[in-house]
Amino acid sequence: MRPLRDQLQREVASLYSFVESVSRACSPPPQAVSYSESSSRFFDYINHLAESTKKHLIGFEHHADDDDEEFLEARTELWTLRAAWRELHQFIKPSSDADTLSQPTAVVSALVDRLRELRGFGSTNFTIFHTDSFDYAQVNPSATEDVVAQLARIVDANPFPADLGLIGMPNSQGNVVFLNCLLAHEIGEYAYAKRDVERALAGHATVALERHLGLQFSSQPLTRQSRIRRTVLEWAKEIFCDLFAVRLVGPCYSFAYIELFDLPNLLNKDGGLIVGDDAQPQIRSYRSYPSHPFRVKAQSELLKEEGWWNLIRDLDSRQCAVLRGLLELNPDRFVEAEQAAADGRAPFVKALFDVMPEVKKQLGDATDGIDPRLHEYGLLWKPIAEYLRHGIVPSTLNVQTEPGQYQQVHPTPITLLNASYRFYLEGVEGLMSTIKGQNLSSPQDRGAWMRRVENWTAKALEDVALLRSPLR
Amino acid sequence: MNVSTPLAGKENPPAVHSVLSRQSIEERRKRPVSDPKSLVITPLLLSPDPYDHDSIDLRLGSYFLIPQSPPAPFLDPTEKDSSRHSHLKVHKPLGSYLVVPAHQTVLGATLEFIKLPHDVSGQILTTSSVARTFLLIETAPWIHPLFRGCLTLEIANVSNTPQVLYPGFPIGQLILIANDHPADENEPLSGAYVGPIEPESPTLRHPKDVLREIGVKRYRDPHSAEWQTTELENR
Numbered sequence: 001m002r003p004l005r006d007q008l009q010r011e012v013a014s015l016y017s018f019v020e021s022v023s024r025a026c027s028p029p030p031q032a033v034s035y036s037e038s039s040s041r042f043f044d045y046i047n048h049l050a051e052s053t054k055k056h057l058i059g060f061e062h063h064a065d066d067d068d069e070e071f072l073e074a075r076t077e078l079w080t081l082r083a084a085w086r087e088l089h090q091f092i093k094p095s096s097d098a099d100t101l102s103q104p105t106a107v108v109s110a111l112v113d114r115l116r117e118l119r120g121f122g123s124t125n126f127t128i129f130h131t132d133s134f135d136y137a138q139v140n141p142s143a144t145e146d147v148v149a150q151l152a153r154i155v156d157a158n159p160f161p162a163d164l165g166l167i168g169m170p171n172s173q174g175n176v177v178f179l180n181c182l183l184a185h186e187i188g189e190y191a192y193a194k195r196d197v198e199r200a201l202a203g204h205a206t207v208a209l210e211r212h213l214g215l216q217f218s219s220q221p222l223t224r225q226s227r228i229r230r231t232v233l234e235w236a237k238e239i240f241c242d243l244f245a246v247r248l249v250g251p252c253y254s255f256a257y258i259e260l261f262d263l264p265n266l267l268n269k270d271g272g273l274i275v276g277d278d279a280q281p282q283i284r285s286y287r288s289y290p291s292h293p294f295r296v297k298a299q300s301e302l303l304k305e306e307g308w309w310n311l312i313r314d315l316d317s318r319q320c321a322v323l324r325g326l327l328e329l330n331p332d333r334f335v336e337a338e339q340a341a342a343d344g345r346a347p348f349v350k351a352l353f354d355v356m357p358e359v360k361k362q363l364g365d366a367t368d369g370i371d372p373r374l375h376e377y378g379l380l381w382k383p384i385a386e387y388l389r390h391g392i393v394p395s396t397l398n399v400q401t402e403p404g405q406y407q408q409v410h411p412t413p414i415t416l417l418n419a420s421y422r423f424y425l426e427g428v429e430g431l432m433s434t435i436k437g438q439n440l441s442s443p444q445d446r447g448a449w450m451r452r453v454e455n456w457t458a459k460a461l462e463d464v465a466l467l468r469s470p471l472r
Numbered sequence: 473m474n475v476s477t478p479l480a481g482k483e484n485p486p487a488v489h490s491v492l493s494r495q496s497i498e499e500r501r502k503r504p505v506s507d508p509k510s511l512v513i514t515p516l517l518l519s520p521d522p523y524d525h526d527s528i529d530l531r532l533g534s535y536f537l538i539p540q541s542p543p544a545p546f547l548d549p550t551e552k553d554s555s556r557h558s559h560l561k562v563h564k565p566l567g568s569y570l571v572v573p574a575h576q577t578v579l580g581a582t583l584e585f586i587k588l589p590h591d592v593s594g595q596i597l598t599t600s601s602v603a604r605t606f607l608l609i610e611t612a613p614w615i616h617p618l619f620r621g622c623l624t625l626e627i628a629n630v631s632n633t634p635q636v637l638y639p640g641f642p643i644g645q646l647i648l649i650a651n652d653h654p655a656d657e658n659e660p661l662s663g664a665y666v667g668p669i670e671p672e673s674p675t676l677r678h679p680k681d682v683l684r685e686i687g688v689k690r691y692r693d694p695h696s697a698e699w700q701t702t703e704l705e706n707r
Binding site: 031032034035083099100101105116195248386387391392393395396397398400406408433434435436437453455456458459463464467 | 501502504505506510512513514515516517534538560561562563564565566568570571585586587620660661662666669670671693
């Protein structure tokens, strides 16, 4: 049998090759591909980590000998290094797939700029990666940082950039604008983790569960209690992130949510809400998140509290009818639906209701001082719709200030997103009526102009980033 | 200078074609978008001053179509998607650049989105400093009244040296010319190229359709080289 030292050296070489192949996706891209600043920063860091790891492995033979203890120590280190690279592996190639043509660059920039208005997030940025999943995903920053920190310590590399987040988006949604307002939820998850909101909610969840489950909860061992509490905390996190997104970007988040999950299916032909057993999606909660109707109801209530509702309530779209129906729905219906199912989730829903005030408090703290841009939206949504109806990118608007007097304005990204989404929902027919040979009942024709509206919105977002740049 | 013509002083003299001055351009940019005489140019970055006395500087946008070999042996006008497969779409964010090899042409677009008034045509010309590097941008320079969109640029590097293009750099001059009779602003717009924000593949028309319109009864199919009828099949 070959000496142990030689065999270990073979395993070192295998790991060296693995690191090399994983990090290859971060090599300088071909001429046809460009990356956002945050992606480039992520790749630079991975390259730095890879170089440090390879350098460490080149010197690794000095650590290994035939001594049992030394061998075990060395082998454990290799295990740790490979495990960390295995963890990173899942993000690297999917990030390199998300070049600037394959991600909604303008939307991401607008959302990041908006986040930076909040205290504590002034330099935050996000690397976007593609996922095969239908859902958006945010990588828990502390989890990534922990894995990478361990690796960086061993190979003497710099720590993972503390202000860089990772967000996964469905690979099919790379160049759409409006549905990607859902990225605001993932930004909310980043804020949730960074601000350690869970710690603040945990005590409230415990009290709520003691109240609604009694001995079923309090007589359990602590580990079991923690597992039970996890359900309420997971639900509360989803609600926090939804509400964070609404505060960040306004009703366009809810419109996108309703569209992605096809919630107009909750409406009958008269626009009334279906909340019985035959409702699809169901009104009952899921194991790891509250039901879609529950989540949208929470959003609609915040939209009302913030003053958005008065500005969007007359929107001629089934999207708005979903919001209206859920706004008017008695919250007891969610508890009743769980009780009818008799699988024991009713106390959890009640506990979630108890935790909601703390969720709102944490939301208020996290988004303190942010201007929802309501006033601007109220002034500009009609001019923006008019520009779009004329087939014009709405980044420079001539707005009437008094009869015969016009002023040139550049709307903020939040107003652009909300006003353009509104037009996308209710105005495309008006646009098509100005174009020769368009058939309103053709999904192809209608889809083409819906895409155009998205393109014009994306262009307007890029334009206003230039026009409103503080460097100019 | 005023020039007297035989028509001067008569009723309803035809309007004279004239190049819009800076003042006229600025005045039209201030009109509401519902006014058919309104002009939109956005984003018009005012520093440094983009205006000359009779033109406006336009900048290069971030999207390009680079020619590539299509899966078919040639650009096939009988295949609807053929032109889409003959280009590679590339995005170069502001700050990055695109290299155009010697003797190659790429499609680009202006950074500015433009909507022309109903009584104004336009023409885009290569700026002189760009032209002196042997780059040309305007093989289809004319812009019709009521056009809206980013202008597609056919950027040809006719030099023997690869050239670097930076999005955001001034690349062309827009000249606006008043027409003697305005286009009807209520006329529906033609759909093929309304409102592009980036260069788009051409919409190829089947030779059968184009030739039938002018009374030609047969055409040679590019795949088989055989003669085919231009008659509609269900006839």
